[in-house]
Amino acid sequence: MAAKIISGTEVAKQIREELKKEVEELKEKHSVVPGLVTILVGENPASISYVTGKQKTAKELGFHSIQDNQPDDISEEKLLGLIDQYNKDPKIHGILVQLPLPKSINETKVLYAIDPAKDVDGFHPVNLGKLMIGEAEYLPCTPAGVQQLLIRSGTETKGAEVVVVGRSNIVGKPVANILLQKQDGANATVTICHTGTKDMASHTKRADILIVAAGKPKAITADMVKDGVVVIDVGVNRIGKTESGKAKLCGDVDFDAVKEKAGAITPVPGGVGPMTITMLMMNTVKSAKVHAGLN
Ligand code: NAP
Numbered sequence: 001m002a003a004k005i006i007s008g009t010e011v012a013k014q015i016r017e018e019l020k021k022e023v024e025e026l027k028e029k030h031s032v033v034p035g036l037v038t039i040l041v042g043e044n045p046a047s048i049s050y051v052t053g054k055q056k057t058a059k060e061l062g063f064h065s066i067q068d069n070q071p072d073d074i075s076e077e078k079l080l081g082l083i084d085q086y087n088k089d090p091k092i093h094g095i096l097v098q099l100p101l102p103k104s105i106n107e108t109k110v111l112y113a114i115d116p117a118k119d120v121d122g123f124h125p126v127n128l129g130k131l132m133i134g135e136a137e138y139l140p141c142t143p144a145g146v147q148q149l150l151i152r153s154g155t156e157t158k159g160a161e162v163v164v165v166g167r168s169n170i171v172g173k174p175v176a177n178i179l180l181q182k183q184d185g186a187n188a189t190v191t192i193c194h195t196g197t198k199d200m201a202s203h204t205k206r207a208d209i210l211i212v213a214a215g216k217p218k219a220i221t222a223d224m225v226k227d228g229v230v231v232i233d234v235g236v237n238r239i240g241k242t243e244s245g246k247a248k249l250c251g252d253v254d255f256d257a258v259k260e261k262a263g264a265i266t267p268v269p270g271g272v273g274p275m276t277i278t279m280l281m282m283n284t285v286k287s288a289k290v291h292a293g294l295n
Pocket of ligand 1: 194
């Protein structure tokens with residue numbers, strides 16, 4: 001039987017509706033307006049499109065939102081000064097620096113300069129460390145989106161065999177850490193696979209939940225999964241163009257074949273993608289509440 005499709009578009013819409021109500025309530029009852037600044041350096045078309053999407057969503061939810069565009073020859077010192085200014089700005093609860101930055105700027109130094117209490121991307125080592133010890137405040141957005149998809153699709157994680165393919169610092173490692181915690185919506189037995197893994201199929205075939213973030217089309221084929229598995233495909237790969245000239249997207253999983261064996265599966269596009277921005281908004285609302293002493 002073909003798998004149930006877990007729609008990230010639908011789940012994201014549901015969460016955004018909840019957030020919109022929460023933002024209205026924060027304004028009415030506490031005069032608190034969540035504030036998000038996105039800092040864009042240079043004119044990389046993909047980065048422009050990402051920050052535009054983030055700002056559009058922030059505005060739709062009723063945030064105080066600022067898009068701060070800086071030229072690609074901005075000095076590291078000036079960028080750090082700008083971050084310091086937003087760190088101190090009481091109207092700003094979330095600071096996002098769109099990556100990549102020009103080569104002349106030390107990306108790590110810039111990310112580490114963001115106040116961890118305003119790090120709504122969840123990439124600051126303080127926040128990653130807190131995640132590791134089960135005291136996370138701001139979860140990185142894509143991994144948090146994966147967890148929400150599991151929770152809201154009614155997938156039992158407690159005691160489940162979770163296999164994560166990919167060990168990047170932004171997806172693989174944090175998602176594995178999230179699902180490992182002795183907490184609701186987690187408490188799984190987690191295995192991480194990577195290019196050094198021997199006989200990857202022997203691991204993926206054991207998975208009740210398979211999370212794939214490899215960045216390789218068809219990294220997972222039907223013979224590598226067991227019947228009934230829940231598959232979350234994080235991968236976004238551009239493979240040619242559609243008839244209308246847009247980039248054609250696919251995930252890391254051979255969707256058509258795997259959906260015939262899986263119990264549930266996310267599509268690409270329309271799976272994890274819409275969740276990432278939504279989790280950024282969720283983190284910003286949380287930060288606004290924390291800063292106002294409401295959380
Ligand atoms: P990344 O930094 O390139 O990491 C990929 C990981 O996958 C690495 O750990 C690599 O292993 C492993 N890997 C690659 N090919 C493999 C294979 N054939 N078998 C086993 N492991 C393999 O990528 P990322 O930043 O985590 O992103 C992964 C994918 O998710 C990309 O397609 C990206 O576009 C997508 N993504 C989507 C969203 C979203 O919002 N939907 C957000 C972030 C990323 P090694 O460590 O051994 O090299």
